[in-house]
Amino acid sequence: MNTVDQRSVLAAAQASGMRKHADVRPASGYRPDIDALRALAVLSVVVFHAFPGILPGGFVGVDIFFVISGYLITSHILRELEVEQFSIGNFYSRRIRRIFPALLIVLVGSYLIGWFNLLPAEFKELGKHVAGGALSVANLVLWKEAGYFDASADHKPLLHLWSLGVEEQFYLFWPLILWAVTRVKRSPMWAISALGILSFVSCVIVVRSDPTTAFYWPITRAWELMVGSLLAYREFSRDQRDVHHAETGVIAGVVLLVASIVLMNSRLTFPGWWALGPTVGAYLVIRGGQQSRLMRRICVRPVLLAGLISYPLYLFHWPLLSFLRMMSTGVPAWYMRAAAVAVAIPAAWVTYRFIELPIRRSRWPSSLAVTLLVLVLGAGFAGYNAFDRNGMEFRMAHLTSQFADGNFDLDHEWRKGACYLESPVETFSPQCVEQGAAPLVFLWGDSRAAAIYPGFRDQRAAFGVRVAEYSASGCPPLLGGTDRCGRINEGALSALKAARPHTLVLTANWTEDRLAGLDRTVSAAREAGVARIVLLGQVATWQSPLPTLYWVYWRAHHQELPARSNYAVDPRATQLDREGEETAKRLGIEYVSAYRAMCDANGCLTRTGSGRGMLMSFDDSHLTPSGAHVVVRALSTQLLH
Incomplete structure (x- = not known):
């Protein structure tokens, strides 16, 4: 769900002469077909969360994001390693400036909403999740508490940060692995294959006895990122953009993705073998997307806009739906859930246009990265303090004294x-x-x-x-x-x-x-x-x-x-x-x-x-x-x- 810097949808449209359909051929590194794939991923997740009966398999949008992230990050690292310009510090600085602005808004906003609306036990749990999100270990926090008498998913406003935790752990270790492999003159394919096979086998084995562990652990999810990394290495090593049978592959990929989103459901033992559907589908679409006539027709400006705001939209929609559920006596009416999504979309666009883009284009990238890191860690400390102080019971002493x-x-x-x-x-x-x-x-x-x-x-x-x-x-x-x-x-x-x-x-x-x-x-x-x-x-x-x-x-x-x-x-x-x-x-x-x-x-x-x-x-x-x-x-x- 997190990507290297992209141009805005308006700039992309202008570069193509304001044609009705955006040119899928890359301009200055921009891949409209990938933004279209992001749009499919985020909209499927949002619809699944708001109206699960419509898209019962919409949760696989996260798996699509994993493949995209593996592809883009590995492509970027391999290009920099080839010209000996790769810097661990610069890489982490870019990741912080890409991820942390919207994350900080979500952490602080959720904390403030919780302060005024949640009971101590609920606020205590929220504080733990704020701290986990700030430290990039939300998936491990959720895995640790799963099975203990746990709150239902819709009572966890930061539940969705589990996938961000998996990706951030990937960003932490994968650049170091690729750098080390190239330093000893070994092919990156060795690392991609070894980690991918180990992860997939672990996933298939673990999911049968402990689906919760298979769902949250980075080792059982890494293979999905490696699918994208494999494609990145194949393109890099062959140094070619033309893909044989691109259109056929894209059509097959779209069919796999749509079938997964429409036909899968939460009763399946997931991930495991079932996760091959969305991951292989995403692989095929990315592989042939630049040459595909189908993708050229799909890449209209509203679709690209949804892709460009996919990251803040993913972060914003779930807390709104979750807090709405927590402050209601039952499942909110459909129009209330639709209203929550309607609020999340413009909020995501405002964040993208006026916060994310200026930060990415700043002339002081290192200073901004350090500032964002300090602010996010500060939010994490506030969350841990709420957890450690038992949900700040003094906030509702007049009520909690009753029981x-x-x-x-x-x-x-x-x-x-x-x-x-x-x-x-x-x-x-x-x-x-x-x-x-x-x-x-x-x-x-x-x-x-x-x-x-x-x-x-x-x-x-x-x-x-x-x-x-x-x-x-x-x-x-x-x-x-x-x-x-x-x-x-x-x-x-x-x-x-x-x-x-x-x-x-x-x-x-x-x-x-x-x-x-x-x-x-x-x-x-x-x-x-x-x-x-x-x-x-x-x-x-x-x-x-x-x-x-x-x-x-x-x-x-x-x-x-x-x-x-x-x-x-x-x-x-x-x-x-x-x-x-x-x-x-x-x-x-x-x-x-x-x-x-x-x-x-x-x-x-x-x-x-x-x-x-x-x-x-x-x-x-x-x-x-x-x-x-x-x-x-x-x-x-x-x-x-």
């Missing part, structure tokens, strides 16, 4: 790493089964099971039972498969057979498909001799995290959210409660409704008491420990008898 006693240690309450698993390499601990002679209640499920476990733990003594907890993030209690969840659930089944519990309680973030897949689990439990099987249904869920709704309600009504309310309750929970009951009847097992324990005709519980107290959920669905205590106490005679 300030809600702090709890999630790792301790859920027994993370022992009985609640997140990492693919973690296994269940023997301590997950409470020892003793009392009847055993075996709790099995995903993170919803971990969330409600404290309630079982608090009530077990009153009913003279023991409790076992076997839970894992994103893994409902469904048997089958060889992936992480399949292996974890096989381990839970083995523990079930060994423990021989009196009661098995199955709970999860239920969906219609997951409920339909319970047959094998129930059959296996019966074969293991379990006398009583209980399906614990869906808890009340909210259209946004409950703490956020508390703040949104306060801002709109100037009073705290009632202890029982229908405000922004997710209506899907009611339907899933009914489907859960029907599933239990079909399977011949008991059904216990967590939803009815929380909700009645007057609404759903939001707090554990009518006055100052802990919220029922710390996000949109997971119970707090005190919320779990309330629900299990209400259902104890059904669950623990």
Whole structure:
């Protein structure tokens, strides 16, 4: 998404005699066909984020950007190395002046919006992401927190900086590698091939067991940049611009790109083999774009303008959409999302025209680069300070005091790493089964099971039972498969057979498909001799995290959210409660409704008491420990008898 300096679209049009279609042949190094490719990439990402149903595969625009960046950066470095004019300092100076102006606007703007609108926990996370973005490690920060009870993607205004982190890490190391290779008189092709093959093999292997790592790690993404680097080296070493079968290649590339954007979706195991579609497509378009009649027709001025502003547009659109979602009670209406995009486009153009271009053309490039570096690092320090100071709670003392006693240690309450698993390499601990002679209640499920476990733990003594907890993030209690969840659930089944519990309680973030897949689990439990099987249904869920709704309600009504309310309750929970009951009847097992324990005709519980107290959920669905205590106490005679 980040490129070497380009001329403005107006200058390009003037150079071509103001023809209707821009000349795709390079003038002074300018490649209109690449700007057209950038336009496709950024618009596909923006539409995917704003209206995912329209372009379900729009996320592959980032992969297109990776190929473009690899091609342009490697081309530039190879040209300078050939004439012995390459300078590491000058290279980094150009990159800073290209990347940091728009990045600084996003970091500072997001921090200021968050200061006035986010709760302490949200602002703390935003501060961490501001610091990660400033230090070019946003992808590693997001990878590290993924799987821990993580906020949903649309509640992370700086989530999109992960791709910038991958590129910046490429910019940090790749010039040094190419310089070192040429110093020892080796062909750059050696480095491109070795890194590309190693990265691609790593990606294909890792994505099968840990898609999150494959998505964020630079080593599993580097091959996409190497695809562009390979093309750059081929052009450089052959010293020719004519490409055989250019038109055929471009047409094939466009077909691959359009098919990827339209037909792929977020349910695919991505990246891996699937990422070959957009990367090979981008390779073919760049390879033949200068000679292509098709690209000449595509390169009209509005398309080129979208390409020229693609970088600031990419940076600006997502924070606007994310903050809009965070400050709403549910998914914003389509016209609100369209308005956010409509704001991002002129903002990107203003940034490009009046900030980026003057900085690139400045007569004091080194001084500007140092100034920008200091400012971005300063923004990063401000972000880290917000993280370190727990989200600056003093900003909203009047509000957070209403539920300030809600702090709890999630790792301790859920027994993370022992009985609640997140990492693919973690296994269940023997301590997950409470020892003793009392009847055993075996709790099995995903993170919803971990969330409600404290309630079982608090009530077990009153009913003279023991409790076992076997839970894992994103893994409902469904048997089958060889992936992480399949292996974890096989381990839970083995523990079930060994423990021989009196009661098995199955709970999860239920969906219609997951409920339909319970047959094998129930059959296996019966074969293991379990006398009583209980399906614990869906808890009340909210259209946004409950703490956020508390703040949104306060801002709109100037009073705290009632202890029982229908405000922004997710209506899907009611339907899933009914489907859960029907599933239990079909399977011949008991059904216990967590939803009815929380909700009645007057609404759903939001707090554990009518006055100052802990919220029922710390996000949109997971119970707090005190919320779990309330629900299990209400259902104890059904669950623990």
